[in-house]
Amino acid sequence: EKVLSKNDELASALRQRFVRHEVFCLNLISSPGSGKTALLERTLEALPKTAKVAALTGDVQTENDARRLAGAGFPVKQITTGGTCHLDASMVGRALEDWDLDGIDILFVENVGNLVCPTSYDLGEHAKIVVFSVAEGEDKPLKYPAIFAVSELCIINKVDLLPYVPFDIERAVANVHQVHPGMAVVQTSCTKSLGLDAWLAWLERRRAHAF
Amino acid sequence: EKVLSKNDELASALRQRFVRHEVFCLNLISSPGSGKTALLERTLEALPKTAKVAALTGDVQTENDARRLAGAGFPVKQITTGGTCHLDASMVGRALEDWDLDGIDILFVENVGNLVCPTSYDLGEHAKIVVFSVAEGEDKPLKYPAIFAVSELCIINKVDLLPYVPFDIERAVANVHQVHPGMAVVQTSCTKSLGLDAWLAWLERRRAHAF
Ligand SMILES: Nc1nc2c(ncn2[C@@H]2O[C@H](COP(=O)(O)OP(=O)(O)OP(=O)(O)O)[C@@H](O)[C@H]2O)c(=O)[nH]1
Ligand SMILES: Nc1nc2c(ncn2[C@@H]2O[C@H](COP(=O)(O)OP(=O)(O)OP(=O)(O)O)[C@@H](O)[C@H]2O)c(=O)[nH]1
Ligand SMILES: [Mg+2]
Ligand SMILES: [Mg+2]
Numbered sequence: 001e002k003v004l005s006k007n008d009e010l011a012s013a014l015r016q017r018f019v020r021h022e023v024f025c026l027n028l029i030s031s032p033g034s035g036k037t038a039l040l041e042r043t044l045e046a047l048p049k050t051a052k053v054a055a056l057t058g059d060v061q062t063e064n065d066a067r068r069l070a071g072a073g074f075p076v077k078q079i080t081t082g083g084t085c086h087l088d089a090s091m092v093g094r095a096l097e098d099w100d101l102d103g104i105d106i107l108f109v110e111n112v113g114n115l116v117c118p119t120s121y122d123l124g125e126h127a128k129i130v131v132f133s134v135a136e137g138e139d140k141p142l143k144y145p146a147i148f149a150v151s152e153l154c155i156i157n158k159v160d161l162l163p164y165v166p167f168d169i170e171r172a173v174a175n176v177h178q179v180h181p182g183m184a185v186v187q188t189s190c191t192k193s194l195g196l197d198a199w200l201a202w203l204e205r206r207r208a209h210a211f
Numbered sequence: 212e213k214v215l216s217k218n219d220e221l222a223s224a225l226r227q228r229f230v231r232h233e234v235f236c237l238n239l240i241s242s243p244g245s246g247k248t249a250l251l252e253r254t255l256e257a258l259p260k261t262a263k264v265a266a267l268t269g270d271v272q273t274e275n276d277a278r279r280l281a282g283a284g285f286p287v288k289q290i291t292t293g294g295t296c297h298l299d300a301s302m303v304g305r306a307l308e309d310w311d312l313d314g315i316d317i318l319f320v321e322n323v324g325n326l327v328c329p330t331s332y333d334l335g336e337h338a339k340i341v342v343f344s345v346a347e348g349e350d351k352p353l354k355y356p357a358i359f360a361v362s363e364l365c366i367i368n369k370v371d372l373l374p375y376v377p378f379d380i381e382r383a384v385a386n387v388h389q390v391h392p393g394m395a396v397v398q399t400s401c402t403k404s405l406g407l408d409a410w411l412a413w414l415e416r417r418r419a420h421a422f
């Protein structure tokens with residue numbers, strides 16, 4: 001019988017709080033620069049101003065991402081780890097201390113840029129979402145399988161660059177499904193606002209099944 | 212007085228072996244997909260066939276990168292970590308066991324795709340090299356400062372994409388120098404073979420000062 005790690009205990013407690021207060025929580029994971037913040041910028045712009053949305057964003061250093069997300073007018077907080085390569089449940093718990101969870105319907109958590117370590121740290125989320133971009137190469141799902149296996153949605157971003165990069169998008173989707181058969185895949189461009197409707201539709205459907 | 216970690220001890224032993232056998236060793240670090248393997252492909256193609264070059268490449272899964280590098284005809288070995296997000300000195304030591312170090316003048320080590328964790332694992336190298344691409348955003352040096360601070364060279368790759376991405380290259384270089392004043396920076400495109408001469412020149416100069 002596996003002994004629960006400290007993180008698992010804290011994550012479990014967070015998960016129960018999210019259920020109790022009906023907070024739909026998503027954990028966005030990708031390499032540095034795949035476009036997590038850009039995706040959240042487009043998302044927060046697209047959601048109604050009356051939506052009860054909030055975001056936490058994690059980085060080793062700087063408040064850059066929180067500053068970018070704050071523009072939409074929803075509550076946003078930066079978690080700076082100082083060195084740790086992933087967010088953990090204790091950091092998320094601390095960041096949420098002075099927020100009223102009854103005032104939050106959707107909580108986006110942008111993880112530290114890292115395709116490996118965040119995989120094994122439960123934050124109490126309803127689902128992990130993995131993002132990778134067409135600039136990174138179609139073999140990424142095969143080379144970093146764990147995050148693709150445990151996530152519920154794969155976003156392939158920066159499709160506007162397809163004419164200029166050696167990226168085989170059919171091969172990429174096949175690789176995703178080799179690691180995670182049937183995984184939902186949405187293709188986006190955050191700079192050209194492509195594919196955002198499909199992403200928002202997934203969000204709405206997944207949230208409807210959350211409680 | 213800081214107690215040496217197990218990794219530091221093994222790395223120190225490797226470093227002594229590299230000195231003894233005059234092996235010039237470089238540790239290439241970047242996010243997944245910035246172009247480490249592509250850079251090594253271009254490099255191994257450019258070096259004379261008589262050069263005593265070898266490469267180790269680390270990944271969580273697959274032998275894809277070793278397969279790509281083997282095409283140049285030099286000794287290449289894949290290290291698969293199975294889950295660990297960085298190479299460490301014990302893995303490099305094991306990989307080198309059946310190689311004759313007297314037959315190697317230059318050893319390239321491609322680290323696992325990760326901009327955080329490899330920073331703190333000495334592999335016995337002469338220098339760390341950090342690669343990031345114009346697709347990732349110019350704030351990466353500020354957001355992941357440790358690897359930029361400890362590396363000796365920064366390669367900004369995929370400059371062929373500059374017309375199509377919102378990347379301010381002057382801002383990017385300024386950010387590199389904010390974190391590491393005076394750091395050497397080379398701009399490359401591995402797909403269009405741009406900037407490779409500058410990189411090879413840096414390599415030659417740095418190797419001349421290695422022993
Ligand atoms: N061409 C193109 N560039 C994009 C797209 N989405 C984001 N970018 C750019 O990619 C760079 C990185 O985007 P970010 O949103 O900062 O990526 P991130 O995943 O949040 O990065 P970290 O938080 O540092 O891990 C920025 O320069 C963005 O403008 C896209 O769809 N197409
Ligand atoms: N446009 C463009 N694409 C590039 C360039 N260099 C590499 N690529 C592409 O970028 C993708 C990733 O390149 P890789 O060489 O696999 O990157 P990597 O850093 O070795 O990736 P990992 O080992 O998985 O961390 C591939 O599709 C390459 O063809 C470049 O200069 N320009
Ligand atoms: Mg971000
Ligand atoms: Mg590689």
Ligand SMILES: [Zn+2]
Pocket residue numbers: 085086117118296328
């Ligand atoms: Zn880690």
Ligand SMILES: [Zn+2]
Pocket residue numbers: 085117296297328329
């Ligand atoms: Zn790590």
